[in-house]
Amino acid sequence: MILYTPLPLELVMSVDDNTSPYQDVELDGVTLVVEPTVAGMGKIVQIRSTDPSVYLRPEFQPGQQISLSHFRS
Numbered sequence: 088m089i090l091y092t093p094l095p096l097e098l099v100m101s102v103d104d105n106t107s108p109y110q111d112v113e114l115d116g117v118t119l120v121v122e123p124t125v126a127g128m129g130k131i132v133q134i135r136s137t138d139p140s141v142y143l144r145p146e147f148q149p150g151q152q153i154s155l156s157h158f159r160s
Contacts, residue, residue, distance in 0.1 A: 098133075114153065117141050121153065129155045 092099055098109070098120075109132060110121050117136050121129035131151045134142060141147060 094133075110155075111135075112153075112155070114147075117147060119147065119153075121155065123155060124152065127154060127156045128152050 090099065097107075108122055110123065110129065112119050112121050112129075117134065117138075119131050120133035120135065122132050123129045129152070131147065131149050131153060133149060134147050136142070145151075
């Protein structure tokens with residue numbers, strides 16, 4: 088079987104063992120995959136949405152830094 092995907096192998100073959108550096112966060116109703124960076128900040132890695140207009144919003148583009156302080160429990 089061949090799988091063609093632009094995603095990194097770590098995301099495709101990941102096992103939910105809570106060792107992944109990525110977090111799923113919801114911002115304005117959009118689910119984002121975020122990689123924590125410096126204290127309280129994270130870099131957007133992926134957008135998970137079925138709405139095409141979300142992908143055009145500059146604040147959700149991969150590589151953007153967002154504050155994770157609102158998502159801590």
